Amino acid sequence: MDLQQRLQSIQAQLQEHSPARLLAVSKHVSADRIRAAHVLDLRHFGENYVQEALGKMVELADLEDICWHFIGRIQRNKTREIARHFDWVESVDREILVQRLDRERTGLPPLQVLIEVAASGEESKGGCAPSDVPMLAEAIVASTNLRLRGLMALVHPNPEQAPKNFAQLAELYKQLQKQFTNQRVDTLSMGTSGDYPEALAHGATEIRLGTVLFGTRPKEH
Ligand SMILES: *Cc1c(COP(=O)(O)O)cnc(C)c1O
Numbered sequence: 001m002d003l004q005q006r007l008q009s010i011q012a013q014l015q016e017h018s019p020a021r022l023l024a025v026s027k028h029v030s031a032d033r034i035r036a037a038h039v040l041d042l043r044h045f046g047e048n049y050v051q052e053a054l055g056k057m058v059e060l061a062d063l064e065d066i067c068w069h070f071i072g073r074i075q076r077n078k079t080r081e082i083a084r085h086f087d088w089v090e091s092v093d094r095e096i097l098v099q100r101l102d103r104e105r106t107g108l109p110p111l112q113v114l115i116e117v118a119a120s121g122e123e124s125k126g127g128c129a130p131s132d133v134p135m136l137a138e139a140i141v142a143s144t145n146l147r148l149r150g151l152m153a154l155v156h157p158n159p160e161q162a163p164k165n166f167a168q169l170a171e172l173y174k175q176l177q178k179q180f181t182n183q184r185v186d187t188l189s190m191g192t193s194g195d196y197p198e199a200l201a202h203g204a205t206e207i208r209l210g211t212v213l214f215g216t217r218p219k220e221h
Contacts, residue, residue, distance in 0.1 A: 025209060125154060137180065153165070
């Protein structure tokens with residue numbers, strides 16, 4: 001199957017859960033292949049590595065409606081480049097990052113932010129504890145240049161564990177919406193190539209797909 005055929009089958013599933021959005025995860029995918037995906041009407045792309053992403057942004061600078069999401073671990077010394085070059089950051093998991101991203105976004109339109117939650121309980125993989133979400137959310141809402149949009153998570157790869165994680169995330173998201181009725185909290189980003197139908201069934205409003213769109217990646221560092 002080529003990209004177009006794979007997209008059609010995914011889009012049919014998304015339509016049943018509209019308005020769920022497809023984020024095309026393009027780490028290790030060349031600028032040319034991103035351009036081909038853009039021709040097929042994909043607009044949202046997720047990147048994990050800052051330097052790799054900046055190179056592609058330069059090559060694709062003519063695509064004015066492309067929307068870049070940072071979804072990788074955030075190193076403190078990279079917050080400036082992330083704040084200046086991305087439209088969304090989905091992996092904010094500690095308060096120091098809120099302060100830095102806010103300061104470094106000055107002078108640009110607001111940066112759209114998701115809090116990454118360690119839903120699987122494996123905090124080594126990134127993400128804050130679920131109990132930290134209200135405090136981090138307060139900090140984002142109090143900032144000047146960041147907009148709180150919701151939650152992002154990777155769930156446990158074990159298919160017996162994943163549905164429980166998705167349900168917990170959906171509940172956490174509902175609480176966040178209740179906490180901030182005056183904010184546009186409209187994004188629950190969960191589900192990847194291996195588990196996105198389950199994530200959609202649990203109310204995901206964004207799924208992040210790499211492998212099923214672009215094929216397997218070279219081994220990650
Ligand atoms: C790589 C990555 C994905 C995509 O994973 P696939 O299994 O290739 O669909 C989604 N979310 C995050 C945070 C990632 O790092």
